[in-house]
Amino acid sequence: MTLTTHATLGAVLGRATGNPVLAFIFGFISHFLIDMIPHGDTGLADNFRVHKRRRKQAVAYVMVDAIFAIFFVLLLANTRDIESMRTFTWGIVGGVLPDxxxxxxxxxxxxxxxxxxxxxxxxxxxxxxRKGDVPLYYALLAQVVLIAYLQTKL
Ligand SMILES: [Zn+2]
Incomplete structure (x- = not known):
């Protein structure tokens, strides 16, 4: 999943736990579980690990992904009354740490x-x-919808 998806899910779970340690643990576990849903990045990962000449595209994807996630988290932090900045923070840390x-x-x-x-x-x-991947374009659209829903829970 994109880092924005992992971060937003971590933040929402963190809020639900109401505790920074649990926020981190739930965020961390959520990373593995939501990553199980096929999300279109297998080709990119193969480009990076196997076909070395197509690495640039994979690196660019990760860079855009990471910086976009930072912007989105800052947007949330600056436009919402985040109940607890600690659970918000530790949920996000747990959510993105695996990557x-x-x-x-x-x-x-x-x-x-x-x-x-x-x-x-x-x-x-x-x-x-087992089942093959889905096209990246659809996976990204689905994540936009998921994030739009999740951010209403903050
Ligand atoms: Zn991951």
């Missing part, structure tokens, strides 16, 4: 992170491997 760890693994190839990367993609590819 940070995967990115750190890609950068460093650290064996300390290998098991985490494998676990992440066990969930991420669970249905995609």
């Amino acid at each position: 940070l760890l995967v990115g750190l693994h890609d950068l460093t190839k650290s064996p300390l992170l290998r098991w985490f990367m494998r676990m992440h993609f066990y969930f991420h590819d669970f249905f995609v491997k």
Whole structure:
């Protein structure tokens, strides 16, 4: 899923828990569960990991994804009366942290992170491997709808 989806879901779950530690845990777990829904980025991930010459496109996607997520979180923080900035923050941290760890693994190839990367993609590819992926365009549209709904719960 996009980082904006992970961040918004983390923020909503964080609010629901009313506790920063639980917000982090629920955000973190939610990342793996929502990533199981096929969301169109398998081709991009393969471009990055397998077909090295198409890496630029994958890197650009991640960059746009990350900066857009920052803007969206700032928009929420500046336009909503966030009940608890702590649960908001820790829900988002938990929600996006798994992708940070995967990115750190890609950068460093650290064996300390290998098991985490494998676990992440066990969930991420669970249905995609069995049923195939969906077109990225539709997956992004679906996420816009999901985010539009989720942000009403903040
Ligand atoms: Zn992920």
